[in-house]
Amino acid sequence: xxxxxxxxxxxxxxxxxxxxxxxxxxxxxxxxxxxxxxxxxxxxxxxxxxxxxxxxxxxxxxxxxxxxxxxxxxxxxxxxxxxxxxxxxxxxxxxxxxxxxxxxxxxxxxxxxxxx
Amino acid sequence: xxxxxxxxxxxxxxxxxxxxxxxxxxxxxxxxxxxxxxxxxxxxxxxxxxxxxxxxxxxxxxxxxxxxxxxxxxxxxxxxxxxxxxxxxxxxxxxxxxxxxxxxxxxxxxxxxxxx
DNA sequence: CAGGATCCCGCTCGATACTG
DNA sequence: CAGTATCGAGCGGGATCCTG
Numbered sequence: 001x002x003x004x005x006x007x008x009x010x011x012x013x014x015x016x017x018x019x020x021x022x023x024x025x026x027x028x029x030x031x032x033x034x035x036x037x038x039x040x041x042x043x044x045x046x047x048x049x050x051x052x053x054x055x056x057x058x059x060x061x062x063x064x065x066x067x068x069x070x071x072x073x074x075x076x077x078x079x080x081x082x083x084x085x086x087x088x089x090x091x092x093x094x095x096x097x098x099x100x101x102x103x104x105x106x107x108x109x110x111x112x113x114x115x116x
Numbered sequence: 117x118x119x120x121x122x123x124x125x126x127x128x129x130x131x132x133x134x135x136x137x138x139x140x141x142x143x144x145x146x147x148x149x150x151x152x153x154x155x156x157x158x159x160x161x162x163x164x165x166x167x168x169x170x171x172x173x174x175x176x177x178x179x180x181x182x183x184x185x186x187x188x189x190x191x192x193x194x195x196x197x198x199x200x201x202x203x204x205x206x207x208x209x210x211x212x213x214x215x216x217x218x219x220x221x222x223x224x225x226x227x228x229x230x231x232x
Numbered sequence: 233c234a235g236g237a238t239c240c241c242g243c244t245c246g247a248t249a250c251t252g
Numbered sequence: 253c254a255g256t257a258t259c260g261a262g263c264g265g266g267a268t269c270c271t272g
Contacts, residue, residue, distance in 0.1 A: 019152045019216070022223025023142075029265070036135050045234050056266050061235050071226050082233050083272080092229070095222045100135070102215035107138025110187050110208055145245070161254055172246050177255060198253050199252085 025070055025096070030055050030063050032100060035089065038073060039097045042088035072096065141186055141212070146171050146179050148216060151205065154189060155213045158204035188212065 026032045030052065037043055037051040048060060064087060067073045072093035076086045089097070142148045146168065153159055153167040165176060180203060183189045188209035192202045205213070 018224065018227075019149055019220055021227060022220040023148050025223050025226060026139075026219065032139050033135055054266090057235065058237090058267090059265060062264090064235095071229050077234095080233095085234065092222055092226055096219065099215045099218035099222070102218070103142065103212065104135055104138040106208055106211045106215070107141050108134065110141060111134075111137060113187050113208070170246090173255070174247090174257090175245055178244090193254095196253095199255095201254065 025067075025072060026100075028059075028063055028066070030059060031067060034060070034063055034067060034087075035072065035093060035096055036100060038087060038089045038093075039100075042076075042086045044084055044086055048087065067093070141183075141188060142216075144175075144179055144182070146175060147183060150176070150179055150183060150203075151188065151209060151212055152216060154203060154205045155210075155216075158192075158202045160200055160202055164203065183209070 026035070033052045033055070034048060037048055043051065045060070045064075048064075049055060049057065052060070064073070064075070068075050068087075071090055073087050073089050076088070078084045078086065142151070149168045149171070150164060153164055159167065161176070161180075164180075165171060165173065168176070180189070180191070184191050184203075187206055189203050189205050192204070194200045194202065
């Protein structure tokens with residue numbers, strides 16, 4: 001499994017190309033959507049849930065932790081009365097946006113081709 | 117599940133953004149690697165298996181079919197004595213390469229940041 | 233409001249064996 | 253060589269409940 005190597009039982013040699021590791025940044029079903037939602041600016045937890053309706057809180061939380069740990073986004077806790085947390089793309093995270101836009105562009109044209 | 121909607125039981129409304137559908141093009145664990153391996157030119161089935169060691173024949177076959185159907189790559193059967201099949205990126209498929217390169221670039225710098 | 237804990241499901245993938 | 257068929261495992265994910 002290239003997107004995430006966690007099994008020690010994996011007998012196969014690691015793929016030489018580093019694409020796998022890099023793609024892991026947008027792995028999981030929702031990571032790309034999170035980055036996408038953050039591209040216009042910082043968002044709070046429930047705002048992200050609203051942006052991406054079908055995502056569950058658990059998975060959103062998991063993806064946010066993962067992306068934060070990878071340095072794609074930052075987490076700012078506001079010590080207000082109802083605690084609120086703001087997530088924002090880091091500089092490096094922001095650089096993923098053009099790439100996603102390019103993929104969306106191509107995907108769009110592929111779809112047009114499909115639907116006739 | 118945004119990358120692929122096949123369950124009819126999904127009660128949630130489809131996400132308005134089309135990112136999901138577009139990301140489906142490089143979904144699955146290996147699609148990106150396949151595109152990556154093809155970026156330098158056409159490759160045969162077993163060459164791809166060699167390029168991406170841990171992939172199984174079954175999954176490679178499945179991904180190739182999917183990518184062909186989506187219009188990302190083309191399949192050319194050579195009627196030689198040992199049958200050989202060449203896979204190559206289509207024009208649209210080729211346009212995904214810069215996007216992948218951008219992601220790899222960012223992923224690389226993220227990794228450097230991680231490892232210190 | 234933000235998210236952790238738990239349970240369960242199903243897709244994706246790997247291994248192996250087999251076909252044209 | 254280029255796949256397909258079958259089997260089984262594991263991880264990602266959804267639903268629900270619960271906490272600070």
